Amino acid sequence: TKATQRLDYAPPAYWIDSVELTFDLDPAKTRVLNRMRLRRNPGVAPQPLRLDGEELNLARVMVNGAGSSFKMEGDKLVLENLPEGNDPFELEIFTTCAPAKNTQLSGLYVSGDTFFTQCEAEGFRRITYFLDRPDVMASYQVLLRADKAQYPVLLSNGNLVESGELDGGRHFARWADPHRKPSYLFALVAGKLVAREQQIVSRAGKPHLLQVWVRPGDLGKTEHAMNSLMAAIAWDEARFGLSLDLERFMIVATSDFNMGAMENKGLNIFNTKYVLASEATATDVDFANIESVVGHEYFHNWTGNRVTCRDWFQLSLKEGLTVFRDQEFSQDMAGSPSARAVKRIEDVRVLRTAQFPEDAGPMAHPVRPDSYVEINNFYTVTIYEKGAEVVRMQHNLVGREGFARGMKLYFERHDGHAVTCDDFVQAMADANPASPLALHLEQFKRWYSQAGTPHVKAVGQYDADARRYTLTLSQSCAATPGQPEKHPFVIPVALGLLGTDGRALPLQLEGEAAAGGTERTVVLTEPSMTLAFVNVDSPPVPSLLRGFSAPVILDCEYGDAELLALLTHDGDAFNRWEAGQRLMLRIAINAIADEAVTTDAAGQIHQNILPAALAQAMRDVLRHPQLDAAFKELVLTLPSESYIAEQLGVVDPQRIHAVREALRQQLAVALQADWAWAWEEHHAGGAHRPDAVSSGRRALAGLALSMLCLAARQSGDAVWPGKTYQRFKDAGNMTDRFNALSALVMSGHELAAPALARFHAMFKDDALVLDKWFALQAGSTDRGGNVLPAVKALMKHPDFHIKNPNRARSVIFSYCSANPGAFHRQDAAGYVFWADRVLELDALNPQVAARLARALDRWNRLAEPYRTAAREAIARVAAKPDLSNDVREVVTRALA
Numbered sequence: 019t020k021a022t023q024r025l026d027y028a029p030p031a032y033w034i035d036s037v038e039l040t041f042d043l044d045p046a047k048t049r050v051l052n053r054m055r056l057r058r059n060p061g062v063a064p065q066p067l068r069l070d071g072e073e074l075n076l077a078r079v080m081v082n083g084a085g086s087s088f089k090m091e092g093d094k095l096v097l098e099n100l101p102e103g104n105d106p107f108e109l110e111i112f113t114t115c116a117p118a119k120n121t122q123l124s125g126l127y128v129s130g131d132t133f134f135t136q137c138e139a140e141g142f143r144r145i146t147y148f149l150d151r152p153d154v155m156a157s158y159q160v161l162l163r164a165d166k167a168q169y170p171v172l173l174s175n176g177n178l179v180e181s182g183e184l185d186g187g188r189h190f191a192r193w194a195d196p197h198r199k200p201s202y203l204f205a206l207v208a209g210k211l212v213a214r215e216q217q218i219v220s221r222a223g224k225p226h227l228l229q230v231w232v233r234p235g236d237l238g239k240t241e242h243a244m245n246s247l248m249a250a251i252a253w254d255e256a257r258f259g260l261s262l263d264l265e266r267f268m269i270v271a272t273s274d275f276n277m278g279a280m281e282n283k284g285l286n287i288f289n290t291k292y293v294l295a296s297e298a299t300a301t302d303v304d305f306a307n308i309e310s311v312v313g314h315e316y317f318h319n320w321t322g323n324r325v326t327c328r329d330w331f332q333l334s335l336k337e338g339l340t341v342f343r344d345q346e347f348s349q350d351m352a353g354s355p356s357a358r359a360v361k362r363i364e365d366v367r368v369l370r371t372a373q374f375p376e377d378a379g380p381m382a383h384p385v386r387p388d389s390y391v392e393i394n395n396f397y398t399v400t401i402y403e404k405g406a407e408v409v410r411m412q413h414n415l416v417g418r419e420g421f422a423r424g425m426k427l428y429f430e431r432h433d434g435h436a437v438t439c440d441d442f443v444q445a446m447a448d449a450n451p452a453s454p455l456a457l458h459l460e461q462f463k464r465w466y467s468q469a470g471t472p473h474v475k476a477v478g479q480y481d482a483d484a485r486r487y488t489l490t491l492s493q494s495c496a497a498t499p500g501q502p503e504k505h506p507f508v509i510p511v512a513l514g515l516l517g518t519d520g521r522a523l524p525l526q527l528e529g530e531a532a533a534g535g536t537e538r539t540v541v542l543t544e545p546s547m548t549l550a551f552v553n554v555d556s557p558p559v560p561s562l563l564r565g566f567s568a569p570v571i572l573d574c575e576y577g578d579a580e581l582l583a584l585l586t587h588d589g590d591a592f593n594r595w596e597a598g599q600r601l602m603l604r605i606a607i608n609a610i611a612d613e614a615v616t617t618d619a620a621g622q623i624h625q626n627i628l629p630a631a632l633a634q635a636m637r638d639v640l641r642h643p644q645l646d647a648a649f650k651e652l653v654l655t656l657p658s659e660s661y662i663a664e665q666l667g668v669v670d671p672q673r674i675h676a677v678r679e680a681l682r683q684q685l686a687v688a689l690q691a692d693w694a695w696a697w698e699e700h701h702a703g704g705a706h707r708p709d710a711v712s713s714g715r716r717a718l719a720g721l722a723l724s725m726l727c728l729a730a731r732q733s734g735d736a737v738w739p740g741k742t743y744q745r746f747k748d749a750g751n752m753t754d755r756f757n758a759l760s761a762l763v764m765s766g767h768e769l770a771a772p773a774l775a776r777f778h779a780m781f782k783d784d785a786l787v788l789d790k791w792f793a794l795q796a797g798s799t800d801r802g803g804n805v806l807p808a809v810k811a812l813m814k815h816p817d818f819h820i821k822n823p824n825r826a827r828s829v830i831f832s833y834c835s836a837n838p839g840a841f842h843r844q845d846a847a848g849y850v851f852w853a854d855r856v857l858e859l860d861a862l863n864p865q866v867a868a869r870l871a872r873a874l875d876r877w878n879r880l881a882e883p884y885r886t887a888a889r890e891a892i893a894r895v896a897a898k899p900d901l902s903n904d905v906r907e908v909v910t911r912a913l914a
């Protein structure tokens with residue numbers, strides 16, 4: 019298949035003004051009557067109408083009430099003899115499709131006994147022939163007809179205008195969407211569902227009906243989603259003046275879903291994972307994710323739906339912006355400055371462990387890509403998370419008020435239209451003409467056009483005689499596929515200086531009359547710049563890129579003492595955490611390279627590699643009287659194996675695993691008394707509340723327990739594993755229960771087996787909890803290659819269903835994509851397993867298969883024997899002749 023190129027964009031030759039869809043819903047054969055009103059686009063040379071379609075059975079085509087000739091060009095339906103002139107005409111198309119056979123979960127499909135749709139990006143063409151592109155916006159009326167007993171609830175976008183009975187036990191519902199929309203925002207749902215309802219009056223004084231639709235047994239788990247929705251509505255009004263534009267706003271949950279959730283106009287469809295929560299079944303992380311995803315989809319109603327994308331190359335226009343908005347929402351909901359910093363650290367951790375590798379690998383692409391074979395492959399961390407960082411930089415360059423002005427202008431200019439990333443930045447700059455963004459606008463746009471993570475190198479020099487500190491910042495960016503040369507970016511660097519005693523120094527640049535403040539943001543636009551700070555009494559420690567002010571890799575040759583000073587004193591919580599991570603990363607990288615550090619036959623390291631000073635620094639953080647528990651938990655968690663891998667030129671995953679496990683083990687033993695203290699101080703809780711403070715306490719108690727079980731592993735002591743098992747049994751909420759279970763499983767204790775059995779028996783009817791049970795085992799710490807056989811056994815478990823994406827992810831992805839120490843095996847069995855699963859999934863669900871295919875993105879940097887074996891596995895997948903475009907694109911790029 020040919021790649022689609024961004025620069026080939028051309029406006030549509032026809033507009034579709036209105037659509038009337040009639041569905042006779044039947045799992046085996048659903049009939050779809052599509053009546054459209056179209057007209058030629060006068061700005062485009064006359065040409066045949068080419069409609070997109072996929073896996074449809076075409077029965078009839080009528081133009082202005084009369085049968086019409088047509089032809090097929092591949093999947094496209096082509097009409098050549100259309101009425102001349104620019105008058106509107108009617109086009110009626112009658113097709114059928116087979117929802118029960120739709121395992122791709124794109125278009126119209128059946129999950130359980132319920133019909134759902136997923137149309138983004140190109141699923142609508144699997145429902146009917148259409149101009150399935152986001153710049154064609156139409157008014158929709160939808161008539162749903164179905165058996166009433168089987169499908170008592172019939173939902174679509176907009177407002178319910180009519181419903182009633184039909185012959186033969188059937189019924190109907192007619193929906194009208196008051197807003198024009200692109201086809202990717204179409205949705206329908208039909209089945210046995212119940213709703214939690216809430217009437218609200220918005221700030222703007224308008225009444226709205228909110229509904230969260232779920233299967234009947236799940237109603238008790240919808241309160242948090244509804245609360246999150248109400249909070250999101252209030253937040254968007256308060257922060258951006260954006261009100262709900264619908265009388266009715268619905269969320270529906272399904273257990274079979276490719277993505278997290280989907281922002282269909284007025285009828286959001288969600289993966290159950292991001293809706294259902296009770297304290298007995300959902301962890302604090304689940305609660306936080308639900309708040310954030312409910313917010314995200316709601317915020318799309320403006321950023322995505324009211325203003326949408328001209329073409330799919332502009333995907334980050336809505337996704338980067340909406341992720342930025344959901345991140346800000348979560349921070350505002352978290353409350354305290356410290357809780358905000360925790361959220362920021364978590365977001366950056368995702369960026370650095372998932373997006374940085376993408377940006378350095380074969381799938382690297384700009385935030386606004388230039389070409390794609392399969393658009394579904396571009397719902398990436400680059401489009402989403404890096405896109406959000408690019409919006410965040412704009413926010414920081416124009417300020418909070420300026421950003422609100424920019425948003426206002428963006429909606430004034432583009433409401434109701436399909437636009438581009440350039441249009442967004444232009445509005446931000448025009449609303450803030452004196453800002454550094456406006457000043458460097460064209461250069462700033464390189465963040466959208468150039469792939470790759472820039473490096474910023476910082477070199478400081480102190481001149482005691484002149485009481486002067488010079489700091490040179492220089493930027494560079496490595497080549498990425500198709501982009502050999504990079505031009506300088508606009509990089510905002512928030513910084514401060516710490517004195518010898520840890521105090522924040524007043525900042526005075528050469529040429530300034532007086533010192534001003536202890537923090538400022540400098541904007542690096544050239545390849546290199548030098549800042550000269552004056553009146554500096556002693557060699558300072560620079561605190562750079564505060565709050566992670568730009569998505570770059572900061573190279574700064576800090577000494578251990580400097581990092582310790584930052585860890586202890588930095589006023590910026592992000593950099594405080596960062597200093598701790600750098601210290602631990604340094605120890606890990608040195609041990610990995612040190613040939614004197616050896617492993618035994620079981621792959622374990624027995625030498626001490628944790629320096630006493632680092633252990634003491636970690637102890638100081640753990641025991642700190644003022645720091646929040648959530649922050650401590652982040653500092654005391656070692657950088658992940660994949661993050662460590664990203665720092666190395668050649669990656670030996672087993673070596674990384676051995677070193678990180680040794681560090682964890684030694685941190686567990688060295689701080690044993692402190693972990694016991696942390697457990698005692700933090701484990702008790704009253705009634706469960708998922709707020710930032712109490713979830714932070716649970717997180718730290720959980721980490722303490724896992725460390726105490728690790729320490730017990732070494733000493734053979736039975737007390738802490740016993741306590742952990744007791745905690746597992748007695749826990750009053752899922753967070754505590756799961757943390758205890760996880761501590762037993764991850765430390766490889768013999769109590770893990772009975773605990774796992776008990777857990778399964780308790781939750782055998784709760785699919786989301788079973789996903790956790792599967793994922794924990796597939797993601798478990800590898801000891802002598804024991805995880806792969808366990809994963810294979812899990813796939814034979816009666817509760818394993820590969821067609822269900824959540825379950826496939828919980829076993830296969832948890833192993834291949836999230837457990838490097840177990841996946842990268844000397845005998846290549848992990849890669850063989852991976853290739854088999856990619857092929858198996860590709861026949862069912864190409865989107866899910868292509869995600870899994872990305873687990874070996876970074877094969878090229880693996881040490882031998884992994885590298886050759888990984889390449890062979892990828893080549894075996896690529897050799898299959900009838901691969902989907904999705905998987906074909908990923909493996910082709912990997913081998914390029």
Ligand code: BAL
Binds near residue numbers: 281337
């Ligand atoms: N638009 C796809 C799902 C999401 O990003 O909300």
Ligand code: ZN
Binds near residue numbers: 336340
């Ligand atoms: Zn989104």
